[in-house]
Amino acid sequence: DSGVTQTPKHLITATGQRVTLRCSPRSGDLSVYWYQQSLDQGLQFLIQYYNGEERAKGNILERFSAQQFPDLHSELNLSSLELGDSALYFCASSLGGRGTGNTIYFGEGSWLTVV
């Protein structure tokens, strides 16, 4: 158990819909990362937050957005869903901060199926 909690574990929804994936980081971790893993793209970095502020952005679509709340949990919002958005979405956390070398711990992921 990494200590990173993601909900829901599985989600099936229709095209055009909107879903929210939730992540609770490990206790004390200030940095949260979101990754998408699909069969053809591998593990892709989406976005990172540190203590409520966006710190790095990867290949995140405009239809996707994220935020980190004052209690440090994070949500990834996916809207206007397409079939190609079906993937495993991982949240990860670390103590964060530049140059700290802190280990990044991953949750078990949220399986999203768009039908």
Add this chain to the structure above:
Amino acid sequence: DAKTTQPNSMESNEEEPVHLPCNHSTISGTDYIHWYRQLPSQGPEYVIHGLTSNVNNRMASLAIAEDRKSSTLILHRATLRDAAVYYCILRDLNAGGTSYGKLTFGQGTILTVHP
């Protein structure tokens, strides 16, 4: 981010040592070498990391070439539970801007362990 090159797949027998190679010829002085692995249907998990010297922990050993252009992850006695995708990742912990310590995953090495 500096790139790494790993074999697509490797095979081993249970209870034998496994040496997983990684080439990173464009590594910079501030790049740490990280190894993560991903077991089937799970999130990636940290294995080990190092900068210049060889490192040991309870999971594995990391041997780093003197010129730092390559490294080898060593599993001393492979078990069936070690069957996973192993990722060698360079992480620039002093980077600002868009890097900020995130992990950039390549395709990794699929390790198969035979009973």
